[in-house]
Amino acid sequence: MRITLIPIGKVDPAEIKMLEDPLKTEFSSDVTIGKKIPLPAAARNAARNQYDAEVMLEFLSLSGDSAGYDRALGVTDVDLYLPGVNFVFGLAGRRNAVISFHRLRQSFYGLPEDAELFQRRAVVEAVHEMGHTLGLAHCGDPRCVMRFSNTIAETDLKGPAFCTTCRPRVRTGGATGR
Numbered sequence: 001m002r003i004t005l006i007p008i009g010k011v012d013p014a015e016i017k018m019l020e021d022p023l024k025t026e027f028s029s030d031v032t033i034g035k036k037i038p039l040p041a042a043a044r045n046a047a048r049n050q051y052d053a054e055v056m057l058e059f060l061s062l063s064g065d066s067a068g069y070d071r072a073l074g075v076t077d078v079d080l081y082l083p084g085v086n087f088v089f090g091l092a093g094r095r096n097a098v099i100s101f102h103r104l105r106q107s108f109y110g111l112p113e114d115a116e117l118f119q120r121r122a123v124v125e126a127v128h129e130m131g132h133t134l135g136l137a138h139c140g141d142p143r144c145v146m147r148f149s150n151t152i153a154e155t156d157l158k159g160p161a162f163c164t165t166c167r168p169r170v171r172t173g174g175a176t177g178r
C-alpha cells in the first residue's frame, strides 16, 4: 500500500516528516510526502475562525496529488470543525482523511510546549484516521488507537497501536469502500 501525506496550508515540514516512519510501520506501507496545497477558502468559517473538515477532505481529494497512491492524508495546522460539532481532531472518508495539529499542541491548552507529547498525539490521530479509511470503526478499548476521542485527555489515554481485535481488521490491500 502507498500513502501520501499532503500538507494543507502552512505546516512545519519537520512535523509532517515525523509521521512517516510510524505510518510505515503501522500499515506496512510506502509513505511519501506530497506537494503542499493551499487552504481552501470555501472551507473557512470566519465567524468560528475554523475550517470545515468535510470541505477540506473534499478539497484534498480533488486537488491533492494523490494519483498513484492508495490513501492520502491531508495534514493541516488550522482548527477543524463539523457543523454541529465544536471541533474535530480529524476526519476520514473512504479513501482519504485529514488531521489537524491545532489542538495537539500543549500551547493550545495554555501549557508549555512538549515536542514528544505533540508527536505522540500526531501519530495517534494519523493512525486513527487512516484506520477509518481502511475499514475500521471506533473501538471500545480505551487504549486502542481506534477509540473515539473527543478531548485531548482521551487522545493521550490511547496509544498509536491497534488492539488485538482491530489489528487483524486493518485491510491494507488497497481500495476498500467503506
Ligand SMILES: [Zn+2]
Pocket: 128, 132, 138, 147, 148
Ligand atoms: Zn474516529
Ligand SMILES: [Zn+2]
Pocket: 139, 140, 141, 144, 145, 146, 147, 162, 163, 164, 165, 166, 167
Ligand atoms: Zn481496537
